[in-house]
């Protein structure tokens with residue numbers, strides 16, 4: 001559906017070149033939900049704006065959408081292409097002087113569509129996003145989630161095959177985020193819509209994306225299906241996302257700033273076990289306790305489902321004979337559990 | 346009542362026709378130059394906005410040439426402009442005196458100010474809206490009318506209000522050098538012949554005009570803001 005080849009985008013500011021996107025190639029399949037994740041400034045927005053050519057990539061890059069190479073299109077041809085690619089934004093970007101209905105009518109007007117037909121279509125879309133009772137409200141009278149649903153209806157008005165979402169849930173609370181993600185999933189299934197989701201929230205990717213690309217400093221550093229990327233991260237950034245997203249990262253803070261709170265006795269080890277394989281369901285901790293005569297005092301655990309497979313870990317203190325603890329760690333590592341010793345007495 | 350007025354403002358009461366005529370002349374100058382300046386100012390303010398660096402029709406040459414010209418005209422004191430534009434007025438409207446002769450300098454005097462005000466009104470439009478319109482395939486002209494102008498209607502009314510009030514001041518000045526109107530009236534009688542009551546009544550009439558502009562403007566702003 002979408003194919004980007006060697007996309008770069010350089011901005012020049014005060015004579016200095018900033019490479020916002022650096023040689024990115026990727027392919028997004030028809031009807032899939034594809035995530036692009038990266039920390040702030042990674043170049044995600046710039047990349048997604050190259051897909052509908054709101055931003056012209058540097059010489060040499062190629063953008064193909066629906067089999068057409070649009071990089072060489074004229075401005076008026078691009079306008080036609082853009083109306084076939086829906087886009088929604090972090091801050092919704094609804095027109096404040098227009099009602100909900102008028103906002104959805106916006107992309108339908110001045111295109112030779114009869115008035116009655118425009119209206120029929122807008123009403124149908126607003127029904128799809130469950131806002132039929134808010135037609136005459138102005139955007140400022142709506143909640144964030146409602147605004148985003150209006151924006152989605154508006155983006156769908158010209159029957160696009162692709163929907164680009166730039167941080168579409170970043171300004172919403174967790175419950176509303178779930179509600180919007182559920183709507184996107186429904187649209188994906190019902191309309192066969194290809195969806196590209198830009199986000200810095202791992203939870204969003206885990207929730208609805210099939211495949212993901214990780215961006216850092218303008219480069220695409222990792223990509224693949226969500227489970228394999230996050231179960232077995234190859235790059236530091238990807239790991240950081242995982243850590244930042246789970247409570248397991250609290251362990252670092254504890255080890256670094258308040259080791260006194262752990263009351264570690266000589267020989268004890270403060271560890272973090274991260275499960276990267278399908279073995280989480282095995283009772284690993286009780287197995288090692290029995291087998292190596294050690295105890296694990298669990299401080300906290302966080303196990304999550306990514307793309308329906310478990311991922312996560314446990315943080316706690318091992319106590320027992322030092323050689324037994326070491327043997328237990330060896331055993332766990334053999335079972336594809338990542339073991340980090342964060343502190344010892 | 347009449348006796349009372351005759352006693353308090355004798356110099357006005359002996360020439361009510363002239364007061365009425367002066368008021369009409371001021372309204373004429375205000376209306377004609379105001380309408381022309383409105384159209385030109387909205388046009389130029391829009392051009393400034395869309396040709397600014399990074400804007401939808403980014404054009405450095407047009408932006409800096411227009412911006413520079415506006416700044417030059419804005420820095421010329423209006424009295425000097427009145428004198429300097431005499432040949433121009435003769436060329437455009439056939440005369441440099443009277444209320445019609447005052448129109449060209451009024452327009453030239455107020456347009457640069459108004460264009461800058463419109464520019465600042467349009468700059469209040471969220472760039473995200475422009476981005477959204479682009480992503481929906483809107484053309485530049487579409488974005489100008491359906492986003493920039495449409496979304497800043499209340500702001501444009503507000504700056505029109507401010508500009509109209511400044512324009513009243515300019516019409517009074519234009520009147521003083523032979524343009525007629527309330528300014529002329531006040532100077533001729535109130536100032537030159539010491540008929541202070543004429544001055545005060547003129548001030549009242551002008552205050553009334555300002556009040557009407559304020560009231561009407563606020564009414565529409567309230568009605569059109571969402």
Ligand SMILES: Nc1ncnc2c1ncn2[C@@H]1O[C@H](COP(=O)(O)OP(=O)(O)OP(=O)(O)O)[C@@H](O)[C@H]1O
Pocket residue numbers: 011012013018019020038039040041042043044045046047200
């Ligand atoms: N119009 C521009 N002019 C100059 N530099 C820009 C421009 N747009 C983006 N950049 C730079 O490009 C880099 C990438 O920006 P981009 O907005 O794509 O990041 P992002 O991943 O979307 O970040 P965020 O999560 O904060 O939205 C940043 O360093 C930014 O400063």
Ligand SMILES: [Mg+2]
Pocket residue numbers: 044045046166167
């Ligand atoms: Mg961004």
